């Protein structure tokens with residue numbers, strides 16, 4: 001019940017909560033979920049994703065491949081704005097220049 005409530009609750013995610021719609025994240029979590037803390041990507045409780053560890057390992061492999069092929073640097077328009085939320089994070093995001101190596 002808790003799992004269903006978090007991942008498919010129309011009060012949190014809108015009337016299309018039950019549909020597969022990656023575009024809902026086009027404006028980030030704040031742009032789609034009424035309570036950002038309710039976004040629990042792998043779920044919780046009895047129906048938690050059984051292969052969260054594999055998925056996270058795959059994501060690290062993908063990130064490693066990206067880091068091998070591209071060089072990242074801060075854009076001149078980046079403003080340092082540490083913000084206290086659940087953790088300290090960049091308040092206005094991080095604007096990066098990306099160059100293929």
Ligand code: HEM
Nearest residue numbers: 003004007040041042043046047048049050051052054055
């Ligand atoms: C980024 C990758 C992934 C995300 C975000 C994700 C997310 C989730 C979520 C939210 C659920 C719970 C759905 C619900 O009942 O409300 C779930 C369930 C499940 N996931 Fe994943 N998953 C990912 C990758 C994987 C992979 C790689 C596998 C297997 C190779 C996998 C296997 C499963 C299975 C079998 C369940 C059903 C668990 C159950 O009902 O007891 N997932 N996943």
